[in-house]
Amino acid sequence: MSARLLPGGPVAASVLADVARRADALRARGVRPGLATVLVGDDEASAGYIRIKQKQAADLGFDSPHRHLPADAGQDDLLEVITGFNADESVHGVLVQYPIPGHLDYDAALQALDPDKDVDGMHPVNMGRLAVGLPGPLPCTPAGIEALLAHYEIPVAGREVVILGRGATLGRPLAMLLAQKRPTANAAVTVVHTGVGDWERYTRRAEILIAAAGVPGIVRPEHVRPGAVVIGAGVRYAGRRLLPDVDEACEQVASAITPRVGGVGPTTVAMLFRNAVAAAERATR
Numbered sequence: 001m002s003a004r005l006l007p008g009g010p011v012a013a014s015v016l017a018d019v020a021r022r023a024d025a026l027r028a029r030g031v032r033p034g035l036a037t038v039l040v041g042d043d044e045a046s047a048g049y050i051r052i053k054q055k056q057a058a059d060l061g062f063d064s065p066h067r068h069l070p071a072d073a074g075q076d077d078l079l080e081v082i083t084g085f086n087a088d089e090s091v092h093g094v095l096v097q098y099p100i101p102g103h104l105d106y107d108a109a110l111q112a113l114d115p116d117k118d119v120d121g122m123h124p125v126n127m128g129r130l131a132v133g134l135p136g137p138l139p140c141t142p143a144g145i146e147a148l149l150a151h152y153e154i155p156v157a158g159r160e161v162v163i164l165g166r167g168a169t170l171g172r173p174l175a176m177l178l179a180q181k182r183p184t185a186n187a188a189v190t191v192v193h194t195g196v197g198d199w200e201r202y203t204r205r206a207e208i209l210i211a212a213a214g215v216p217g218i219v220r221p222e223h224v225r226p227g228a229v230v231i232g233a234g235v236r237y238a239g240r241r242l243l244p245d246v247d248e249a250c251e252q253v254a255s256a257i258t259p260r261v262g263g264v265g266p267t268t269v270a271m272l273f274r275n276a277v278a279a280a281e282r283a284t285r
């Protein structure tokens with residue numbers, strides 16, 4: 001068997017088309033959506049992602065003020081930039097590009113953000129909203145995965161979804177999202193992690209297996225139930241080289257699978273803009 005591929009590009013395009021319509025409607029009533037970005041240090045990959053986001057912002061007609069702090073900036077410098085954007089009414093969304101230099105505290109920076117401007121959906125208030133089912137910005141990669149499954153009409157409701165990985169940015173919020181009572185979710189979700197000695201006992205049961213461990217090549221064909229849908233969401237980088245969690249050979253066992261490059265990744269950026277346009281709509285209602 002060779003699995004059907006599930007590229008993220010068409011999913012992202014459809015989300016961004018909706019964002020473009022909503023941004024046009026905002027501008028028609030005099031509101032230009034504003035997405036601010038913050039980069040600390042000289043990480044080449046992060047600078048590249050910021051450029052992608054700024055280009056996308058320009059294409060969608062967003063303002064995108066940017067602050068680049070030097071690698072030796074202090075926590076106070078970072079907090080000053082964040083509180084400045086919090087107070088700026090022309091800025092509806094703010095993101096601090098991850099990673100930041102090791103001497104800085106990312107969680108503290110996140111907590112300094114106005115939760116209503118948190119376009120990454122990672123502020124504890126927004127995680128809490130997700131946990132209790134209140135509306136709010138959703139973490140981008142989990143939201144991208146839900147959108148990808150819906151786009152390819154892969155039924156999720158009532159099915160056995162196993163997530164390998166319990167990280168705060170991916171596995172944990174994704175479990176909350178896919179267990180919610182909505183037509184594109186409503187699954188029987190299990191979260192397992194690599195600290196569980198026999199984690200493959202769980203992954204082999206999955207009708208939909210989502211690899212979110214960040215361990216290159218950890219999911220091999222023998223860990224996959226034949227005919228399962230496999231979503232590769234966890235990645236590591238060696239420099240700029242992408243090292244996915246899912247071994248290529250899983251294509252021979254799965255019925256459908258995300259490509260190793262161009263799978264979940266592109267949906268993450270689209271969801272960022274969906275959160276940003278929603279923040280602008282909320283702030284100017």
Ligand SMILES: Nc1nc2c(c(=O)[nH]1)N[C@@H](CN(C=O)c1ccc(C(=O)N[C@@H](CCC(=O)O)C(=O)O)cc1)CN2
Pocket residue numbers: 049095096097098099120140240241242260261262263264265266267268269
């Ligand atoms: N504040 C944030 N920081 C970071 C995030 C984030 O969502 N918010 N995510 C990553 C970086 N990132 C966006 O910022 C990002 C990374 C990768 C991709 C992507 O589409 N990757 C492609 C592969 C491209 C390649 O070959 O390298 C893919 O997965 O197919 C999009 C966004 C960390 N920081």
